[in-house]
Amino acid sequence: MPIDLRKHDPDDPITIRPETNKAKIIKLLYLNTNLGFTPAEIQDELDLPRGTVSGTLSRLHGEGLIGKTSDGLYHGLDHREDLRRFAQSLVSLDTMLSRYPEAGIDPDDVEQTGASAKTEIPTDRLQERDTPREEPTPEEWVAAENDEA
Template sequence: MPVHLDSHEPDVDLTPGTAKSDIVAFLYSHPELGFKPNEIEDYLELPHGTVTTTLKRLSDQGFVGKTADSHYHALEHREDLHRYVSSLDQVQRLFDADEFEETTEWNENPEAVDEDELDAEINELEADFEDA
């Protein structure tokens, strides 16, 4: 399918949990601010060399901007990166939700789980997946 070149952004090549992803997430979570490398190091607790090298690469690749006095910042036009960070935030909120912290019978007593019931549920899910 054809794309409009003036608005097309290629897929974001970021892996959650990496320094590259963490730095992008940090900068795009504060789009109105610019940060010096040492401020990013302090906040993310990453080594100096990792931060400076990663920031240079991110800047060279057009993922982040850099001011003349070396403040790194999010780029307003990178909607793909704004969406990526928003997705990370949604996943984090999902895992922070109280419903995941509730104690279940499984947590208290794994032996109480009926293996036949569990197998039946797995088979049902697999059948639904195959039908999709």
């Protein structure tokens, strides 16, 4: 998936790929930062092995990506708006993939393009442009909507 270099920050601290155990835990904890979960609750909720959950929670906490209360409850951090947006994007991705399973794309393809992608994206679903250009103007959006109707 191409990245808009005007908005790209190479120092972005979020380097978590969708469909990893880290992403699953981040999504669970950041959908509501007011909730705290025990490792057993996270294990049950996500259907992950116990060792995987405890190891991943330790790494996420050590990296400062999640919080842990003194009595062992893990939670999302209120000040990490970037991780909250990341979790919301994972929910959106899950929704899109469940609505359009025939697109031939799975979560592993999200950050992979071209020859390195595990699943080739059907070319009839891609819009090819001769030259890259800026975002469409509002007039172009209206014209495109009228063409589709």
